[in-house]
Amino acid sequence: MSKDVWTIVSIVIVAALSALSVAAISWGIDNHEIGFGFWIGSLLTMGIMSYLYADNPFYKFTEHLFVGVSASYWIATYYWTQIDTNLLGRLFPEKTSFLGMTIDFSRHGHEQNLWYLIPLVLGLFMLARLIPSIGWISRWSLSFVVGLYAGLRSYGYLQSNVMQQAKETFRPIIIPGDFWAGFNHLVLVVGVVSALLYFFFSKEHKGMFGTISRVGIFFLMVSFGAAFGFAVMGRISLLIGRFDFLIRASTAENGYPSIVVTVLMVAILSILAMKNKGKGEDEDELFEP
Amino acid sequence: MANDKSFLERLGDLDRRWVFIIIGLSVFIPLLVPLGLEVVTTPTTVDVFNAIDSLPAGTRVLISFEYGPSTQPEVEPMGVALLHHLFRKDCRVIATALWPDGQFMSARLFELFEAEYDLEWGVDYVNLGFRPGAEAVIKGIAKEFRANYRTDLRGNLVEDLPIMDGIYKVADVDFIFTLSAGYPGTVEWILYAADPYNIPMSSGVTAIQVNEVIPYVDAGQCYGILAGMSGAAEYETLVKKGDATKFMDAQSIAHFLIVLFIILGNISYIVGRRRQRSA
Numbered sequence: 223m224s225k226d227v228w229t230i231v232s233i234v235i236v237a238a239l240s241a242l243s244v245a246a247i248s249w250g251i252d253n254h255e256i257g258f259g260f261w262i263g264s265l266l267t268m269g270i271m272s273y274l275y276a277d278n279p280f281y282k283f284t285e286h287l288f289v290g291v292s293a294s295y296w297i298a299t300y301y302w303t304q305i306d307t308n309l310l311g312r313l314f315p316e317k318t319s320f321l322g323m324t325i326d327f328s329r330h331g332h333e334q335n336l337w338y339l340i341p342l343v344l345g346l347f348m349l350a351r352l353i354p355s356i357g358w359i360s361r362w363s364l365s366f367v368v369g370l371y372a373g374l375r376s377y378g379y380l381q382s383n384v385m386q387q388a389k390e391t392f393r394p395i396i397i398p399g400d401f402w403a404g405f406n407h408l409v410l411v412v413g414v415v416s417a418l419l420y421f422f423f424s425k426e427h428k429g430m431f432g433t434i435s436r437v438g439i440f441f442l443m444v445s446f447g448a449a450f451g452f453a454v455m456g457r458i459s460l461l462i463g464r465f466d467f468l469i470r471a472s473t474a475e476n477g478y479p480s481i482v483v484t485v486l487m488v489a490i491l492s493i494l495a496m497k498n499k500g501k502g503e504d505e506d507e508l509f510e511p
Numbered sequence: 512m513a514n515d516k517s518f519l520e521r522l523g524d525l526d527r528r529w530v531f532i533i534i535g536l537s538v539f540i541p542l543l544v545p546l547g548l549e550v551v552t553t554p555t556t557v558d559v560f561n562a563i564d565s566l567p568a569g570t571r572v573l574i575s576f577e578y579g580p581s582t583q584p585e586v587e588p589m590g591v592a593l594l595h596h597l598f599r600k601d602c603r604v605i606a607t608a609l610w611p612d613g614q615f616m617s618a619r620l621f622e623l624f625e626a627e628y629d630l631e632w633g634v635d636y637v638n639l640g641f642r643p644g645a646e647a648v649i650k651g652i653a654k655e656f657r658a659n660y661r662t663d664l665r666g667n668l669v670e671d672l673p674i675m676d677g678i679y680k681v682a683d684v685d686f687i688f689t690l691s692a693g694y695p696g697t698v699e700w701i702l703y704a705a706d707p708y709n710i711p712m713s714s715g716v717t718a719i720q721v722n723e724v725i726p727y728v729d730a731g732q733c734y735g736i737l738a739g740m741s742g743a744a745e746y747e748t749l750v751k752k753g754d755a756t757k758f759m760d761a762q763s764i765a766h767f768l769i770v771l772f773i774i775l776g777n778i779s780y781i782v783g784r785r786r787q788r789s790a
Contacts, residue, residue, distance in 0.1 A: 274531045299611040304643045307662075331661050331668045374646050378702030382732065386706065390730035449722045452739065456585060456718035458538065458765045459740040462758045463584020465539050 235283065257476030264471050264480040267464050268487050277507040278491055306330075309345075312338045413441040520786070523779030530772060537768045541760035548760050555728060556745040558735025559713045563593070566686060568601035571674065573684040575700060578692035579612030582717050586690050588743035588755030589715035590620050593688060595752040598628040603674050604636040605684065607660070609648060609695040614640040614664060616690075632665065633672040640664040645695035649703040653681045682708040689714045697724050701732050715742060 239262070269284030311330030318325050344366055350359040391414050393407040419431065420438030427435045471480040516524075566572070574593070578586040597604055606617040617638050621630070630636055639660045642648045651659040656679055657669050669675050677683060681704050689712070691697040697714040705712035711734060716724050718739030727733045737746050740755055740762060747753035 275528060296611060299641065300643055303611070303641050308642075311661075329662075329666060370647070374650060374703075378646065378699075378706075382702045382706045382727070386730055386732060387726060445722065449719075452718040452721045454766065454769055455739050455741065455762065456582075458762055458769075459585040459718065459758070460581070461535075461538050461765075462542065462740070462761050465535075465542055465761075466584070466758070469542060 231279075231283075257471075257479060260471035260476045261479040261483070263467060264483040267468060268480075268483050271464075272487060272491060275491060276495070278494065280487055280491070309338055309342060313342070412437065417441045517782060517786075519775075519779050520783045521779075522775055523783060534765055534768060537764045538761045541764055542758070545757055546760045546764075548763055550741075550744045550748050550756055550759055552745040552748060553738075553742075555725075555735045556737060556742055556749070558728075559715075559737055560596075560735075560746060560749040562686075562711065562713050562734035563596050563688075564600070566597075566600060566602055569603065570600075570685045571603045571605060571678070572597055572686045572688060573605045573607060573681070574617070575687070575689045575691075575696075576606060576608045576613035576617040577610045577696040578616060578690055578717070579610055580616075582692035583616065584758075585717045585740050585743070586692055586715060587616065587620070588740065588753055588758075589737045589746060590616070590690050591623070592743060592746045592750045592753040592755075593690075593715065594620060594624050596746075596750045598624060598630065598635070603634075605674060605678070606636065606638045607652075608639075608641040609645055609699070610692075611641050611643075614638065618664065633663070633667060633674055635674070637672055637674050638664040639669070646699045646703050649681070649695075649699055653704055653708060656680050656683070682710060684710065686710070687712040689716075691715070691720060691724075692717045693720065696720070697733070698727070701727050706732055715746075 242258075266284050266287070269280040270288075272278055273281040306327070307330050310325075311327040312332045312335045314320075314325050314327045315330070315332045315334050317328055344363040347359045347363045351357045391411065393410065395404050395408040395411065397404040397407075416434050416438035418438070420427075420435040420442065422435075425431055468480040468484075472478055574590075576590070594604070606614075606621070608614045608617060621636060621638060624630060624636075628635070632638075640663065642659055644651070648659060656675075660669055662668055663672065681687075687700055687705055687710050689697045689700045691700075691714060697716055697720065700712060700714075704710055712732075713734040713736070714724060715737035716739070718741075721736065721738045724733065724736055728736045737743055740758060743753070743755035744759045747756050
């Protein structure tokens with residue numbers, strides 16, 4: 223099947239799942255009881271993991287579903303927590319009528335604050351990007367956001383990162399009775415100074431200066447190594463989380479969802495891989511061109 | 512030619528899917544058959560435990576939930592152990608979130624604890640939910656808590672909640688704990704709340720964030736740190752409650768294999784380079 227066909231199939235599956243979910247809620251069916259969540263979770267987990275073998279329709283379907291659901295989820299969350307609560311709740315705190323419609327945001331308990339008309343206008347300016355001829359107006363809103371966050375961050379960084387961190391770098395390197403604590407402080411001082419000198423580019427890295435900056439590189443390498451190690455640990459933790467879910471979703475009471483999904487997916491991918499074999503196409507992609 | 516290559520060189524050409532399968536099995540099998548490897552606590556975890564353990568009953572702790580489903584396996588076990596520790600000590604918990612998903616993560620956790628500790632909403636704990644704006648929210652509650660959080664997640668007015676009595680700005684809470692998976696998260700709470708207002712703070716973060724946060728811990732700006740799933744498991748051994756410890760066998764074996772692959776990959780590369788030079 224071509225990509226277009228897979229796209230249509232994906233849309234149909236998403237529509238069917240959505241309809242089924244809505245129907246299940248309206249019929250008062252408890253998802254936990256029928257294990258519906260385990261089936262969906264298993265399908266999506268294995269769909270994403272199937273990419274490790276090759277790009278394939280299951281992965282594409284899951285990826286597109288994720289993007290779509292995320293976008294709608296963020297829009298809904300931001301509307302209800304920000305626009306409804308913080309903006310409209312402050313502009314219309316009393317029950318009122320506007321163009322024949324009843325507007326009631328009194329549930330948020332705010333007092334009226336007309337300063338919030340400014341963010342409303344700036345927000346509308348952002349939407350001007352949708353009309354190319356007046357798209358430039360959105361730059362005013364962007365400038366406000368950039369200016370606000372630049373100011374906020376520079377203040378915080380100056381106090382906590384520059385002042386506090388620099389202060390903590392000056393530590394005693396000779397501590398009576400605790401040689402290793404002093405040694406640790408010495409390593410800290412050498413590391414900070416040599417790594418900072420490595421990023422000093424107004425002088426050629428030669429002689430004593432070059433030697434110190436090379437020491438700085440070693441400290442940076444250790445830092446990168448630690449970062450890589452922690453990144454690996456984080457990714458393995460997420461894999462453990464997914465495997466733990468699949469194990470919990472493999473029980474008989476739910477109809478062995480993770481096992482059934484895995485077997486079916488492996489079988490379908492095997493057929494696709496066999497069909498692709500010998501065609502000389504990219505073996506990392508199981509679509510027909 | 513490929514056939515001239517030694518075994519070690521051919522190892523470097525191994526199809527990456529074999530590596531995926533081996534890593535997958537190294538994680539999957541220990542989950543089915545736990546080995547019970549020992550979990551050793553690190554000083555940064557002990558610092559977190561001591562900081563929480565020293566809080567008197569009735570202390571109001573603000574916990575900010577900055578993680579979502581994608582990082583739940585790493586961060587949630589910390590939250591579980593932390594809440595056990597806090598509720599056992601009869602502390603009060605005020606939950607906030609700078610991530611949209613955070614409010615659902617916290618709601619899910621409180622559901623688990625409500626019955627076990629006979630908790631009352633608004634008295635023993637409250638979930639204030641999510642507010643967008645990242646550090647701007649922290650700056651906002653630093654000045655005026657109730658202007659940013661007028662109602663809680665259930666729509667109750669904050670001023671009607673006993674747990675919020677006397678809390679008008681963030682400096683009025685006794686302790687801050689962040690469960691963080693990125694931006695905004697621990698760093699922002701240190702920069703805009705803990706540091707400027709001298710509020711004691713501690714944190715549990717994803718492993719990938721540790722390098723970013725550890726300088727603040729070292730400088731005393733944050734009391735200890737729970738570093739990823741291993742941090743959660745260590746904290747659990749101190750609190751004696753939680754589930755992350757059972758995952759550490761898989762974590763340890765997978766790490767061992769990854770180190771092995773890195774060593775073999777490097778050997779294969781060096782052997783190949785030497786052969787090319789001598790040819």
